[in-house]
Amino acid sequence: MDISTTYMGLALESPVIVGSSGLTNAVHKLKEIQDAGAGAVVLKSIFEEEIAYEYNDLIKETYQKTGYNLEQFDYLDFELKGKKLHAYLELINQAKAGVRMPVIASVNCVYSHEWVSFASQIAKSGADALELNMFFAPTDLEQESNDLEKVYFQIVEKLLETITIPVSLKISYYFSNLGRMIQQLSETGVSGLVLFNRFFSPDIDTDKFEVKPSFVFSSPSDIAISLRWMAIMSQRVNCDLAASTGVHDAQGVIKHILAGAQAVQMVSTLYKNKIPYLKTVNRDIQNWMEIHGFNTLADFRGKLSQSKADNPAIYDRLQFMKYYS
Template sequence: MDLTTTYLGLKLDNPIIAGSSGLSDSVEKVQKLEQSGAGAIVLKSIFEEEIVFELEDILKEAEAAGVNLDQFDYYDFHLKGEKVKTYIDLIKGSKAKVSIPIIASINCVYSHDWISFAQQIEDAGADAIELNMFFLPSDFSRSGQEQERLYFTIIEKLLDTVRIPVALKISYYFSSLGRMIERLSKTGVSGLVLFNRFFSPDIDIDKLAVKPSFVLSSPGDLAISLRWIAIMANKVGCDLAASTGVHDGNAVVKQILAGAKAVQVVSSLYKNGPEHLRVMKDRLTQWMKEKGHNNLSDFRGKMSQEAASNPAVYERVQFMKYFS
């Protein structure tokens, strides 16, 4: 079976991507993911706060030491940052040791002060950048239109800075999700990842403290991305990748049937180990043989809303018969 696909203009041996996590935060772990069968790897995210705060600390130290800041540009200071240098070294080391695409990841939370750092990512040899961007709609002083405009402002600045492909990983928290996905897909990004997974707070009722909850996804989380991959297939101007809830080979098949070019896996690898990538890939191959498909394009999008025998089923949001 031919499992190859293209994603962000990159050729992948198979559509299963190891998503950004602690499983890809070292060269050794990246090598393990490749050996286990990953089609591509998204490196552990570097957060915008880490970049910006580190730069601010360096500037303060330089100023206190009497350095004339006008003599140095952004990159001179940035390269001295420990976290930034470590991330650049991770990209370079990974590219030297593996042959599959390496995608750098930036977790963007509020501004665009970090964008110049993207040039260093490109110079380090990353094959693409995945921008994980989400602004929690909790700022009551900012309208929904202002909130959404930030996405386009940052994307425009990033695309003006780098030449390598850019993927945007987004959430489903938009007032008009379908329209927003369509608009974002036409900005010049090479791909959209549906959807990112958030830190979810919980309350410890004994210690009266806020703690994280539901860190890992479950197979049931597949439904949200599956619906929107199916709805948006053939309605976007870039590749679509599915994320969250992909725990086995059957889920990979479903997302490709819905129209995804690739899928991202994280939680299942934490639960089952990187070797689970090969199990998922084997199941995809087995299913293709059973159905008589020789390559992914034979069935990609076959169950999208556009191609489904009952397109309205993807629009339904309320139960009617299930509990009757």
């Protein structure tokens, strides 16, 4: 059974992409991922916060030693970004030299003016594509939702004017009109959309009176949100769709392809079951295809999307309904 696919114009031997994580931050790990059968890999993201914190720490240290005016330290910002970015570019170069599967770089930023400056250099480093992990927290109570959403389009417009490699956007489901937002983003010229980001979730320790992380890994039940929206948006966008969060086994992959996905991303299950588990996932997909008489992924992709479902309204209904005989 042929489980190859394409995503953002890239040829993948498997629909399973290993998402950005600590599993993808070194070349020896990437080789193991490739040997296990992944279709592609998203490198560990470069976070703008890391650079900002490093920058602020150096500013404070230098200021305390010299007493200079902080306005004189703009050049340090450039130097620090150069050092941080250089290390990331080296990872891309080593990855491209070490593996044959597509290598997708990843940028995770929180300030809109930094996206293009990071992305333009990453594109020149040889990455096959770039995934932008895009989310701007709607915590500014003075800002209208429309103004916040405009930032996404401004970034994409600037980025696509600057680089030519395929670009995907990893977005959240926190939009006032999610379906229309997904559709509009797909019309900007991006090559792919990843549904959806997974966020840090805080919890509270009631004994220590501290804020702590809650569930770090996803669970199989988390697949529900991406599965619903994958099915709703399939055949209604102008770019490829990939799924993320809650895909823990072959069934999760198959469900998303039935809903219309070109590819899926896995992370949490590989932490739990280790990277060689990818072989099991690929084999189980092939076994399922053989049982049901499918030779390729295209044979059943989108078969249960909303546009092709016998009961399309089931994807729209949000309330629990109780049926009486």
